[in-house]
Amino acid sequence: MITNEFWLDRWKTGRIGFHQEGVNPKLIEFWPTLPKGSRVLVPLCGKSNDMIWLAEQGYQVTGVELSSLAVIQFLGDNDLTYETHQEGELKIHTVNGLPLRIVEGDYFLFNETEFDACYDRAAMVAMPDSKRAEYVAHTLERLTLSACLLLISLRYDGEEQGPPFSVDEDSISTLWGQQIQRIACENLAQTNPTYKEQGHVIFEESVWRIQP
Numbered sequence: 001m002i003t004n005e006f007w008l009d010r011w012k013t014g015r016i017g018f019h020q021e022g023v024n025p026k027l028i029e030f031w032p033t034l035p036k037g038s039r040v041l042v043p044l045c046g047k048s049n050d051m052i053w054l055a056e057q058g059y060q061v062t063g064v065e066l067s068s069l070a071v072i073q074f075l076g077d078n079d080l081t082y083e084t085h086q087e088g089e090l091k092i093h094t095v096n097g098l099p100l101r102i103v104e105g106d107y108f109l110f111n112e113t114e115f116d117a118c119y120d121r122a123a124m125v126a127m128p129d130s131k132r133a134e135y136v137a138h139t140l141e142r143l144t145l146s147a148c149l150l151l152i153s154l155r156y157d158g159e160e161q162g163p164p165f166s167v168d169e170d171s172i173s174t175l176w177g178q179q180i181q182r183i184a185c186e187n188l189a190q191t192n193p194t195y196k197e198q199g200h201v202i203f204e205e206s207v208w209r210i211q212p
């Protein structure tokens with residue numbers, strides 16, 4: 001069962017293979033140009049450097065992450081100073097010198113709205129089947145009607161031992177709505193031997209976008 005304790009334990013024991021050192025190349029390639037100061041939501045953000053890139057583009061970035069360890073590592077690794085205040089059950093860490101906040105706590109308790117855009121890498125696919133629809137609905141509720149979304153999803157063959165979970169194309173449009181479009185797709189099993197060694201013929205990473 002994928003519970004909050006599962007994730008807290010992954011961070012405690014350093015099993016964070018999902019973390020990438022650099023900025024995700026798909027983010028740089030496909031992120032739409034939005035007005036400076038647009039509010040960008042990064043759900044289940046881990047300690048992703050993608051948030052630094054987004055903040056450096058001049059967006060007001062809000063990441064939401066359950067694990068205090070992830071938050072401390074993110075702020076420490078990037079040499080960031082910050083101020084913290086409590087809002088209900090959530091801790092808000094506001095970074096000095098960059099338009100960036102990290103909200104520490106359960107995403108499902110995060111109720112801010114009116115975000116202009118959302119970046120989802122390894123967030124939807126971290127959600128088990130039973131929680132995925134709730135995750136997407138909760139995310140859509142956080143966004144304005146004309147918000148943009150950039151989503152990186154995975155679909156693979158063979159036995160499912162998520163996270164990450166495999167999500168097929170049909171359920172992506174069912175969950176996110178008809179506006180979502182696939183803009184890129186790469187079978188990592190063809191380009192990266194690790195996936196082949198794990199027995200996959202298909203390990204497809206797709207980039208999806210909502211851009212009203």
Ligand SMILES: C[S@@+](CC[C@H](N)C(=O)[O-])C[C@H]1O[C@@H](n2cnc3c(N)ncnc32)[C@H](O)[C@@H]1O
Pocket residue numbers: 004007008018019020043044045046047048064065066067070105106107108121122123126163
């Ligand atoms: C697969 S990782 C992806 C992290 C990040 N998006 C990245 O690309 O590196 C999923 C993250 O979601 C966090 N998480 C899981 N459930 C959560 C929840 N209910 N609220 C907030 N964060 C959560 C986990 O602690 C973990 O850091």
